[in-house]
Amino acid sequence: MIKRLLFLVLIVFCASLLPADDFPYQLDWKKDALIGGGAAVLYGTHLAIYFTRDRDSAKEHGLDRFHKSDVNFVDRAMMCSYSRSLDLTSDILLACTMAAPFALAIHQSRDNIITGAVMYAEALLLSHSVKELTKDVVTRWRPYCYYDDTRSKLLRDDESGKSFMSGHSAIAFTSASFLTTVYAHLQPEGKNKYWVAGGSFAAATAVASMRVLSGSHFFTDVLVGAAWGTFAGWLVPQLHYCQEGHSVKLSFFSETGAPGILFNF
Numbered sequence: 508m509i510k511r512l513l514f515l516v517l518i519v520f521c522a523s524l525l526p527a528d529d530f531p532y533q534l535d536w537k538k539d540a541l542i543g544g545g546a547a548v549l550y551g552t553h554l555a556i557y558f559t560r561d562r563d564s565a566k567e568h569g570l571d572r573f574h575k576s577d578v579n580f581v582d583r584a585m586m587c588s589y590s591r592s593l594d595l596t597s598d599i600l601l602a603c604t605m606a607a608p609f610a611l612a613i614h615q616s617r618d619n620i621i622t623g624a625v626m627y628a629e630a631l632l633l634s635h636s637v638k639e640l641t642k643d644v645v646t647r648w649r650p651y652c653y654y655d656d657t658r659s660k661l662l663r664d665d666e667s668g669k670s671f672m673s674g675h676s677a678i679a680f681t682s683a684s685f686l687t688t689v690y691a692h693l694q695p696e697g698k699n700k701y702w703v704a705g706g707s708f709a710a711a712t713a714v715a716s717m718r719v720l721s722g723s724h725f726f727t728d729v730l731v732g733a734a735w736g737t738f739a740g741w742l743v744p745q746l747h748y749c750q751e752g753h754s755v756k757l758s759f760f761s762e763t764g765a766p767g768i769l770f771n772f
């Protein structure tokens with residue numbers, strides 16, 4: 508708990524040094540409609556699958572069918588039995604990690620806060636939608652399914668087959684990447700950006716580690732979740748960055764009657 512509080516104090520302290528007027532982001536209704544609408548469509552697809560497909564649990568699947576030898580050697584070497592305390596701790600630390608980017612609002616104007624909040628919401632929605640849809644498409648049983656001492660309640664839960672990818676890792680790294688990217692844009696010459704990056708990604712790594720140690724995910728689950736979350740948290744601020752020569756731009760084109768989207772780096 509003390510380490511988490513110190514981390515948040517560090518973030519708030521660094522954010523308090525941000526300039527109030529130099530805010531290099533702009534909202535654009537076309538771009539935001541594409542990002543938000545696309546994420547909403549993905550999430551709607553997830554909901555359609557979730558409410559229409561029969562959901563299986565580990566117990567219904569058959570406990571006698573789970574053998575550790577069937578797990579690849581990398582994940583098998585790091586798999587753990589279920590730990591409720593570590594599971595709950597990862598939830599708390601995830602909440603802290605998600606709250607940290609709000610410190611960027613210190614000393615910012617109302618319009619800048621709204622712009623930043625929209626960007627953060629888009630990053631989280633995009634990250635969340637893709638990871639939920641991935642869980643719907645890919646059935647992978649959680650590590651605790653392979654242990655005889657796992658509580659029956661967990662084995663009866665349909666979440667037992669949604670190990671890939673790690674949602675906690677995806678969201679934690681989305682928040683860390685978003686905070687790091689925005690702070691670096693606001694303080695391009697500042698030395699504090701390295702402390703912010705180190706602290707935020709350390710917290711996200713702690714979340715991912717606890718997901719493995721708690722028996723909730725395999726190593727590759729959190730690895731993919733971390734990679735996707737980092738990309739999503741970086742992409743959204745870059746798409747709104749309005750400094751010439753340093754932004755990622757979306758452009759629309761149509762060839763042979765088929766519309767498309769082009770990313771320009």
